[in-house]
Amino acid sequence: MGAGAARGMGGLTLGAPGVRATARIVATPEGLPVLEGEGPLALRRTRARGPYHRVTVVGAMSAPLGGDRIAVEAEVRDGARLDVDSAAATIALPGRDGGRAHYDVRLTVGEGAELRWLPEQLISAHGSDLAMRTRIDLAAGARLVFREEQVLGRHGEAPGTLATRLTVHRAGRPLLDQELAYGPGAPGGWDGGAVLGGHRAAGQLLVVGPEFSERPAETGLLGESAVLTPLAGPGFLVTAVAPDARLLRRTLDDVLHAHLATR
Template identity: 70%
Template sequence: MSVQARARIVATRDGGLPVLESAGPLALRRTRADGAHTRVTVVGAMSAPLGGDRLAIEAQVREGARLYVDSAAATVALPGRAPEPAVYEITLDVADDAEVRWLPEPLISARGSELRMRTSVRLAPTARLVLREEQILGRHGEETGSLTSRLTVLRAGRPLLDQELAYGPAAPEGWDGPAVLGGHRAVGQLLIVDPEFEKHPARTRQFGTSAVLTPLAGPAVLVTAVAPDALALRRILDTALSAGSDSGNG
């Protein structure tokens, strides 16, 4: 039987979490604070998402709040009995002078699975965001499942970023070609939004041969990377996070 579950987070300026609602396989736990940020860890309570599942996490970060969200382990998309694809939706609503650091562990697309991942972010004009996405195409020694990932970001009600990526058997032909992944099996991106970029614009920068930091048309930078495995990908994105944060601070 397919699972439908929606977990919710509300964070406030004083470090409070007036809403911290777990649901189904999405168990939310308040964990030790990371500096000034209130920290929430997503703990998988069961195997998910499976085919046909519809999972969602909603986070509302109120004015002046600081929220850090991570996960206890990688999320593994698995085939299920239902023929429909699984759907996993993340919605972040970030108020003025608030900040979200959304840094989960990777998503692994197992052979035979089909997942549609959607992340929607709404930022107030002075909100800040650090968002990392990492996708591992197949477990060790196996082919990838089908994965479609869409990221949409609005800032002050205007589009900042809207992109969709697709991999695996259900993706358009050429997804694994030299112009896209070139045989790599780990792909990721890092988005940093900070009003400080308006004062200190970032410059395009390359990290090795498989990652690049690109300024967006707004106070933001986007890092895109491919790598042979999850460890190499994380190292690249960690380096890029340091570089991007330093750019925003001048």
């Protein structure tokens, strides 16, 4: 049975070594002309907030297994506003074959458009191995609010191996590029005093908008293990580590809510 036939039967492309699935969202000022889940990735149009179209990633997305290759693509066209969240945390689990899973996120935001990408945490379960790659291309006049949080191990559990990369370009030029690697398969020193220092949750909140060209954000320390820093380009990044997911979210939420209140 070919890949096309498998897809026709229910959206899954099965076969060694794992699941391959891509979900796609296209937002325009008028609506969501493309909203396609695939396989374990299901997308739901949910109640909009003001002028924002809202999409929630639901259900079975919560398990990239070793060997899987899953991807989400969102294109926010000129002037559109899109809010994306998820119904539950994503849990990376060990695969049947012990292979590495890949999760790719590709986001494009056009002129005068805005994307708020606020999913729940990514949890790296013991024995899992996940590479997550996020690539964001912003037009010069695009706005972005982007959060990602990594939790190392479920409650009381040793972490799996997790490697993430977040690459953001604005008007075709690099704006932010950050790679993080934790767990038994990461290079040494990841839990030492330079990187995590024993913390088990790490996160980033990135906010980009043309207004920061004239009025850059001010650097701010957020307690002992988090900081808000203005980027070289028009935006700011919150970098935070915390003992657990709840404390991490509290730190990021303080900044998120303060930012959203200004919009």
